[in-house]
Amino acid sequence: MVQSDLNSTHQNVLLKQKILLGIGFLGIFFSHQGIGILAIPYYQMTLGVDPFFLALAMKIPVFIASFIAPLIGHWSDKLDTPWGRRRPFLFVFPWLSCVVFGFIWMVPTHWNESQQLYYFVVMALLFNLFAACWTLPMKCLAYEASVDYHERTRVMAFVTYFLKFGGITYHWIFPLAKLSIFGGIVIGMKFVGWGVALIGLGLFGMLPALFLKERHFEKTKVEKKQPLFASLKAIVKNKNMKILLGLIAIQLTLGSFGASMDYYVLVYYMNGGDVGAGATSKGILSTSYALAGVIAIYVLTTLSARIGKINTMKWAYRITLVGGVAKWFIYQPGNDWFLILDAILCCAIWPCMGVIVSSMIADQIDADQAEHNVRREGLFASLQYWIIAISGSIAFISSGLMLNLIGFDALQGGEQTENSILMMRILLVGGTLVSAAIGYLLLRQYDLDEEKFSELKQRLTTKRK
Numbered sequence: 001m002v003q004s005d006l007n008s009t010h011q012n013v014l015l016k017q018k019i020l021l022g023i024g025f026l027g028i029f030f031s032h033q034g035i036g037i038l039a040i041p042y043y044q045m046t047l048g049v050d051p052f053f054l055a056l057a058m059k060i061p062v063f064i065a066s067f068i069a070p071l072i073g074h075w076s077d078k079l080d081t082p083w084g085r086r087r088p089f090l091f092v093f094p095w096l097s098c099v100v101f102g103f104i105w106m107v108p109t110h111w112n113e114s115q116q117l118y119y120f121v122v123m124a125l126l127f128n129l130f131a132a133c134w135t136l137p138m139k140c141l142a143y144e145a146s147v148d149y150h151e152r153t154r155v156m157a158f159v160t161y162f163l164k165f166g167g168i169t170y171h172w173i174f175p176l177a178k179l180s181i182f183g184g185i186v187i188g189m190k191f192v193g194w195g196v197a198l199i200g201l202g203l204f205g206m207l208p209a210l211f212l213k214e215r216h217f218e219k220t221k222v223e224k225k226q227p228l229f230a231s232l233k234a235i236v237k238n239k240n241m242k243i244l245l246g247l248i249a250i251q252l253t254l255g256s257f258g259a260s261m262d263y264y265v266l267v268y269y270m271n272g273g274d275v276g277a278g279a280t281s282k283g284i285l286s287t288s289y290a291l292a293g294v295i296a297i298y299v300l301t302t303l304s305a306r307i308g309k310i311n312t313m314k315w316a317y318r319i320t321l322v323g324g325v326a327k328w329f330i331y332q333p334g335n336d337w338f339l340i341l342d343a344i345l346c347c348a349i350w351p352c353m354g355v356i357v358s359s360m361i362a363d364q365i366d367a368d369q370a371e372h373n374v375r376r377e378g379l380f381a382s383l384q385y386w387i388i389a390i391s392g393s394i395a396f397i398s399s400g401l402m403l404n405l406i407g408f409d410a411l412q413g414g415e416q417t418e419n420s421i422l423m424m425r426i427l428l429v430g431g432t433l434v435s436a437a438i439g440y441l442l443l444r445q446y447d448l449d450e451e452k453f454s455e456l457k458q459r460l461t462t463k464r465k
Contacts, residue, residue: 027204029166066389073382094205105193252391258431273414288343324432
């Protein structure tokens with residue numbers, strides 16, 4: 001990567017550099033979604049592992065790995081090698097996570113359910129630990145790619161396109177394992193699992209380390225001596241950073257919790273318990289969200305350059321509030337194609353989390369440097385990782401518990417109680433509305449706009465002279 005410093009008034013990241021970062025983020029996508037893509041259809045539906053215990057086995061390793069993320073980020077920030085701070089992680093850990101991921105699908109089929117579950121937990125824990133050791137430095141490369149207020153938003157938007165591409169295609173991975181050329185699902189899973197491991201994790205994770213150079217930041221005496229917990233305390237004291245982490249947490253708990261009800265409303269309310277018809281409705285909804293999300297990334301990036309990041313986020317929340325109300329009327333029997341409107345109204349807030357909020361976190365890294373004379377992208381990225389992991393786990397577990405509380409019973413098929421279906425609809429709408437309303441109110445407290453950022457950059461430039 002072309003080296004530049006904070007004296008630059010503008011920096012455009014070359015297309016080649018963005019593509020390499022995008023490939024790395026596609027690797028991050030498979031590291032986050034790879035187990036979920038294959039574990040449920042293979043371990044649960046094929047091998048017969050209990051779904052509840054499998055869900056715990058999938059989430060507990062993520063939860064544990066999230067707590068070591070700050071240590072990894074701190075280590076990444078302080079590392080001093082001829083190859084930079086981040087690249088050594090990308091040479092080693094993608095391949096370690098690759099090997100472990102491949103072995104997840106090598107579980108002996110003659111083992112009993114408990115043995116298979118223990119095997120999965122151990123492998124999944126190792127995988128998540130190794131994955132954290134390279135996905136965090138990869139995100140740091142994106143944060144460091146530019147010092148320009150708007151260009152870093154364009155960088156985050158570009159790499160998010162790769163995440164969307166992964167989201168559109170990943171549902172086809174398990175069907176590949178079922179192709180007759182493999183002679184059976186067990187053998188097919190081994191081939192496909194290792195294919196994802198070698199290409200999606202090992203290769204995609206390492207390529208940016210081979211062809212990108214890191215931007216140069218001079219280490220300071222403060223930076224070399226700063227201990228982990230003191231660094232974390234300093235970051236958490238940052239009001240704007242707390243707001244950004246709060247936005248992520250709210251969207252990925254309440255927003256995801258509400259969104260988790262859509263499949264149940266589609267099947268049991270819109271299609272009277274017909275799972276096949278509900279799956280078709282879900283296909284329309286998911287495809288609409290994926291395509292609308294791609295368009296939303298472009299719109300958000302363009303708006304951000306014109307009206308600023310804060311105002312762009314505010315408009316995304318306002319439209320989501322309208323979409324939340326509209327859900328009550330869109331999710332009605334016979335309204336399959338109206339689901340496209342739901343995607344149009346409610347999709348923007350999701351790429352906002354990846355594009356705008358991530359760009360704002362990069363701004364806060366500069367603000368932290370201006371105040372403390374330290375560069376610590378790794379710790380900022382690790383806090384973001386931690387919040388995402390914890391929030392996702394809470395939403396996942398809470399949705400299952402809530403379905404039990406409202407009286408949902410899958411064995412009853414289309415004979416769910418009226419109260420149960422009504423609560424599904426209320427949770428679908430309420431989760432969207434409450435998350436957007438709280439997020440909007442929080443965002444109003446955020447105060448690092450483009451004008452203040454320009455002043456901050458000038459302070460950094462003065463310090464470096």
